[in-house]
Amino acid sequence: MERFLKSRWTVCLLLSVLAAVVALVLGQIPVFQNLELRTVDARFALRGPLAAPDTLITIVAVDDEAFASVPGKWPYPRSYFARAVRNLRDAGARLIVLDIEFTEPSVANPEDDAALVRAVREAGNVVLAAKVVYDQGPHGVLSSYVLKPFDGLLGAASRIGIVNYDHDPDGFLRRYLLFAPAQNATWYSLGVQVVGLVEGAPVTSFDPNGTQELVVGKRRIRKHDAHTMLINFRGPAGTFPTYSLADVLDDAEFQLRGDADVDYMELFKRKERHVQQPLEFGESPFQDKIVLIGASAEELGDNKPTPFFEFGGRRQKMPGVEVHANAIDTMLRGDFLTALPSGVWIALVMAISLLAALVARLLKPTWGLAMIVLMLGSLSGTSFYLFVKARLIVPLVTPILALATSYIANTVHVATAERRAKRFYRQTFQHYVARSIVDKMLESGELPKFGGERKELTVLFSDIRGFTRYVEHHQPEEIVQRLSQYFTVMVDVIFRYDGTLDKFVGDQIMALFGAPFYFADHAERACRTALEMVKELRELQKRWSAARHEYFQMGVGINTGQMIVGNLGSAQLFDYTVIGDDVNLASRLEGANKFYQTTIIIGENTYRQVGAKAIVRELDVVRVMGKKKPVRIYELRGMDSVAWIEQELIIDAYTRGLAAYRQRQWYQALKEFRRVLRYFPSDGPSRLYTRRCLQCIQNPPGEDWDYVHDFREK
Numbered sequence: 001m002e003r004f005l006k007s008r009w010t011v012c013l014l015l016s017v018l019a020a021v022v023a024l025v026l027g028q029i030p031v032f033q034n035l036e037l038r039t040v041d042a043r044f045a046l047r048g049p050l051a052a053p054d055t056l057i058t059i060v061a062v063d064d065e066a067f068a069s070v071p072g073k074w075p076y077p078r079s080y081f082a083r084a085v086r087n088l089r090d091a092g093a094r095l096i097v098l099d100i101e102f103t104e105p106s107v108a109n110p111e112d113d114a115a116l117v118r119a120v121r122e123a124g125n126v127v128l129a130a131k132v133v134y135d136q137g138p139h140g141v142l143s144s145y146v147l148k149p150f151d152g153l154l155g156a157a158s159r160i161g162i163v164n165y166d167h168d169p170d171g172f173l174r175r176y177l178l179f180a181p182a183q184n185a186t187w188y189s190l191g192v193q194v195v196g197l198v199e200g201a202p203v204t205s206f207d208p209n210g211t212q213e214l215v216v217g218k219r220r221i222r223k224h225d226a227h228t229m230l231i232n233f234r235g236p237a238g239t240f241p242t243y244s245l246a247d248v249l250d251d252a253e254f255q256l257r258g259d260a261d262v263d264y265m266e267l268f269k270r271k272e273r274h275v276q277q278p279l280e281f282g283e284s285p286f287q288d289k290i291v292l293i294g295a296s297a298e299e300l301g302d303n304k305p306t307p308f309f310e311f312g313g314r315r316q317k318m319p320g321v322e323v324h325a326n327a328i329d330t331m332l333r334g335d336f337l338t339a340l341p342s343g344v345w346i347a348l349v350m351a352i353s354l355l356a357a358l359v360a361r362l363l364k365p366t367w368g369l370a371m372i373v374l375m376l377g378s379l380s381g382t383s384f385y386l387f388v389k390a391r392l393i394v395p396l397v398t399p400i401l402a403l404a405t406s407y408i409a410n411t412v413h414v415a416t417a418e419r420r421a422k423r424f425y426r427q428t429f430q431h432y433v434a435r436s437i438v439d440k441m442l443e444s445g446e447l448p449k450f451g452g453e454r455k456e457l458t459v460l461f462s463d464i465r466g467f468t469r470y471v472e473h474h475q476p477e478e479i480v481q482r483l484s485q486y487f488t489v490m491v492d493v494i495f496r497y498d499g500t501l502d503k504f505v506g507d508q509i510m511a512l513f514g515a516p517f518y519f520a521d522h523a524e525r526a527c528r529t530a531l532e533m534v535k536e537l538r539e540l541q542k543r544w545s546a547a548r549h550e551y552f553q554m555g556v557g558i559n560t561g562q563m564i565v566g567n568l569g570s571a572q573l574f575d576y577t578v579i580g581d582d583v584n585l586a587s588r589l590e591g592a593n594k595f596y597q598t599t600i601i602i603g604e605n606t607y608r609q610v611g612a613k614a615i616v617r618e619l620d621v622v623r624v625m626g627k628k629k630p631v632r633i634y635e636l637r638g639m640d641s642v643a644w645i646e647q648e649l650i651i652d653a654y655t656r657g658l659a660a661y662r663q664r665q666w667y668q669a670l671k672e673f674r675r676v677l678r679y680f681p682s683d684g685p686s687r688l689y690t691r692r693c694l695q696c697i698q699n700p701p702g703e704d705w706d707y708v709h710d711f712r713e714k
Contacts, residue, residue, distance in 0.1 A: 160193070190324055
């Protein structure tokens with residue numbers, strides 16, 4: 001059994017490790033990777049938008065309002081963007097970031113290029129967009145080059161930054177490209193260059209362990225992988241203050257279409273370019289702001305799905321310029337999102353898998369399933385809490401896969417093992433105990449222990465009287481037929497009272513009550529079994545007598561006590577049985593029936609257990625071989641009640657005689673025993689005590705007489 005338990009826990013450990021490995025492998029499949037990414041989106045949605053009233057970032061969008069109000073069609077003349085740069089500079093913008101690519105000079109309107117170059121140079125705070133382009137050559141060799149602003153504009157800009165995106169496998173934007181290698185150089189993103197200008201410092205590399213951080217002045221940008229960081233999105237599209245390009249172009253010298261022309265920017269222009277305070281009309285919304293100019297109109301194709309794509313009951317993509325805004329804000333605030341380290345993640349998956357295995361092994365299916373649901377809720381709740389409070393992204397899908405896989409695998413293994421065990425126990429015990437007891441034993445899980453355990457039980461021995469003489473006078477075929485009839489009826493009685501057939505030894509039957517399935521009234525069941533066996537034997541005797549066949553008698557011994565029960569024997573062969581002194585005493589009591597000329601003898605422990613339900617008469621106080629302490633033994637006459645004539649003329653009269661005998665009143669005892677024999681001349685105990693009384697009259701015992709009878713034979 002110990003080896004079985006050890007192997008069971010070994011299998012538990014192996015299955016949990018295997019489940020964790022399977023979950024880790026499944027977690028790399030695109031469908032589960034995308035599902036994991038969606039759980040991150042769900043955490044953003046549950047957290048909701050972050051309030052950012054003091055944000056440094058403002059967006060100027062090429063939106064539907066601009067398309068409706070600004071003269072001309074897209075792409076707008078570059079002179080428009082020159083005007084926008086000048087107006088924002090005059091309105092106090094700290095930085096102006098153009099998320100619009102100007103890679104080729106204008107052939108049709110070179111004066112517009114000149115105006116844009118002049119405006120950018122005069123502003124002195126403009127960051128321009130560039131893009132890394134990857135091209136696969138004819139032999140499959142991947143090459144890259146950078147599309148930069150045209151030459152004159154490139155020299156006028158404060159810095160340039162690439163605007164490439166690094167989409168996740170599902171097409172969503174959750175990460176921000178920090179830099180990319182191209183043309184034997186490192187090109188930093190638009191956002192990193194903005195942070196560099198805010199810090200007044202260049203970008204430096206800080207990676208003692210490879211790819212941990214990017215340092216910009218005093219700011220350290222935490223990387224997610226070699227080239228990207230995770231964006232801590234503030235909310236859905238429109239979270240940052242946004243103005244239409246039409247508003248920024250609208251000054252006294254620029255005419256919008258229709259009623260839209262209100263000269264809006266005149267409210268915030270400085271009277272003199274070197275005066276730092278705004279006009280008295282009101283504070284500029286662009287004062288000391290990082291102003292990002294980019295497209296938001298859907299037809300321009302620069303809107304991206306982000307974690308807030310499905311939020312507030314509607315689907316809404318985010319303009320690419322606002323993605324830059326979220327990334328810049330994350331870097332400036334320093335509230336980076338961090339993914340759980342891979343080592344911790346793998347340990348977490350292993351621990352959850354093992355915990356699920358223990359749940360499957362230790363709890364019943366209903367409670368186990370409830371615990372698994374509770375674990376799922378706890379895992380989800382903890383991951384959301386860590387996301388909000390610690391900005392830590394704890395993977396959910398792989399641990400859930402490990403949880404489910406481990407629980408299912410271990411549950412199936414437990415069920416299979418239990419089914420095998422039940423089949424084994426059913427096959428083992430169906431020949432020893434009634435099927436109902438086997439079913440109860442399997443349902444309750446009260447299975448016998450291999451190697452034995454100590455229990456208080458009741459054991460019954462029965463034996464055929466004069467069987468040796470019977471064998472000598474009958475043919476083997478007839479003997480086998482009679483024994484088969486006898487054993488079948490006797491075993492049916494044993495099973496009827498939920499006893500366990502221990503073994504047949506020749507013509508002897510050994511039965512056990514209270515194991516392998518325990519019941520408290522084992523002593524009572526044994527007594528009722530013995531009486532029923534005698535009754536069934538009487539019916540067999542009638543049938544045999546009617547057929548002119550010789551029949552035989554039987555004797556039964558019953559004792560209750562502490563004994564070792566279990567699968568006992570050698571390594572090659574073992575059997576389910578009981579051993580112990582109280583077992584030996586039951587066997588001696590069965591044999592004592594020959595001496596007392598009785599049918600059923602029970603020990604004092606059995607009588608104490610059964611109590612008033614048993615109708616008995618005390619036979620003797622005996623000391624068996626190998627035991628110093630004497631025990632009282634009783635003849636079992638019935639259960640609950642007996643006929644009045646038996647009670648008065650046998651039990652009561654005999655009991656008075658036994659009391660007188662022990663009080664050395666030999667003549668009074670003889671009177672009572674002879675009274676019994678007058679009506680029942682074959683009563684064995686009365687005849688025995690009659691002889692004992694006569695012996696005591698002839699040879700009175702000494703003063704130390706304790707009326708204990710010593711059995712010299714086994």
